[in-house]
Amino acid sequence: FSDYRDLSCEIRDISKKKNAVILAHYYQDEEIQEIADFVGDSLELSKKAASTDAEIIVFCGVFFMAEVAKILNPNKRVIMPDINAGCSLAESCRAEDFKKFRHAHEDCFAITYINSSAEVKYHSDIICTSSNAVKIINDVPKDQKILFAPDRFLGEFLKKETGRDMLLWHGSCVVHENFSEANLIDLSTRYKDAHIIAHPECPGNLLKYAHCIGSTTHLLRYSAAHPGSKFIVLTEEGLVHQMKKASPGSEFYVVDSAQGCESCSKCPYMRLNTLEKLYKCITDELPEITMSAEIIAGARKPIEAMMRAS
Numbered sequence: 001f002s003d004y005r006d007l008s009c010e011i012r013d014i015s016k017k018k019n020a021v022i023l024a025h026y027y028q029d030e031e032i033q034e035i036a037d038f039v040g041d042s043l044e045l046s047k048k049a050a051s052t053d054a055e056i057i058v059f060c061g062v063f064f065m066a067e068v069a070k071i072l073n074p075n076k077r078v079i080m081p082d083i084n085a086g087c088s089l090a091e092s093c094r095a096e097d098f099k100k101f102r103h104a105h106e107d108c109f110a111i112t113y114i115n116s117s118a119e120v121k122y123h124s125d126i127i128c129t130s131s132n133a134v135k136i137i138n139d140v141p142k143d144q145k146i147l148f149a150p151d152r153f154l155g156e157f158l159k160k161e162t163g164r165d166m167l168l169w170h171g172s173c174v175v176h177e178n179f180s181e182a183n184l185i186d187l188s189t190r191y192k193d194a195h196i197i198a199h200p201e202c203p204g205n206l207l208k209y210a211h212c213i214g215s216t217t218h219l220l221r222y223s224a225a226h227p228g229s230k231f232i233v234l235t236e237e238g239l240v241h242q243m244k245k246a247s248p249g250s251e252f253y254v255v256d257s258a259q260g261c262e263s264c265s266k267c268p269y270m271r272l273n274t275l276e277k278l279y280k281c282i283t284d285e286l287p288e289i290t291m292s293a294e295i296i297a298g299a300r301k302p303i304e305a306m307m308r309a310s
């Protein structure tokens with residue numbers, strides 16, 4: 001292919017011929033977002049996966065997202081460009097350890113963030129995403145103890161938002177935990193009128209500066225509601241592509257990573273997916289997400305509980 005436009009056209013043609021749907025998370029490379037039939041946050045992508053009548057779901061995101069699509073569509077082929085696209089949160093919570101944790105706290109209702117493996121979901125009471133977590137926690141009777149896994153920073157944020165005491169798993173996101181507070185202060189000193197917008201996977205020392213905290217879609221809507229403004233962004237920089245499209249007159253400054261590397265505000269897992277791998281994946285219909293019928297049935301229950309609640 002002479003350039004990525006040819007490759008994109010070819011992917012689109014194959015997708016149409018095969019009756020496939022391409023779903024992409026906001027943290028994907030721009031050219032993948034541009035080619036997708038639908039771009040969204042993790043809740044919207046789950047809903048889209050649940051309602052599609054396409055025969056093949058091509059999931060451009062990370063492994064746990066593609067797993068959710070498979071759990072909701074056990075009879076469909078779900079493929080993703082790079083099967084190694086994991087997530088540090090999902091990896092921080094191994095099913096055997098989570099099972100022991102649950103046994104040690106049998107009196108707790110387990111609310112699990114969608115950034116977790118299917119096996120961990122299997123051992124959970126309900127799943128949540130950053131866009132419905134507050135509602136899901138508020139729906140739990142006040143006298144019921146709760147445990148929340150695997151993101152401790154999101155958990156701390158939710159404890160403050162809901163006033164509920166929750167037992168927290170100690171996982172974190174490699175991207176959101178590493179934004180530099182010094183760079184955030186520097187940017188907000190330079191751009192005094194800027195809105196600071198943050199994903200709740202960021203630690204509290206960063207969230208305390210934010211004017212708006214929420215899921216990727218929530219942050220996108222907030223920026224679109226303030227056209228012609230400046231934004232200091234504390235989330236994966238892929239989202240800025242949609243923000244710029246929605247608000248071409250606004251300015252966006254992504255906070256640097258404390259580790260000082262240029263690409264640290266890019267999720268190393270999400271960015272394993274490339275247009276070339278997407279082409280190969282849709283052509284070969286591989287790699288495919290597979291899991292046992294038992295895990296599918298068991299993990300489906302808490303996902304459906306989330307769908308009903310949101």
Ligand code: 13P
Pocket residue numbers: 040041042043115129130131173199201214215216217
């Ligand atoms: P959203 O549900 O807000 O899209 O977040 C997913 C994610 O992985 C954030 O790091």
Ligand code: SF4
Pocket residue numbers: 027062086087088089090115173174175176201236267268269270
């Ligand atoms: Fe996981 Fe963080 Fe990447 Fe989101 S940005 S997929 S939480 S590692």
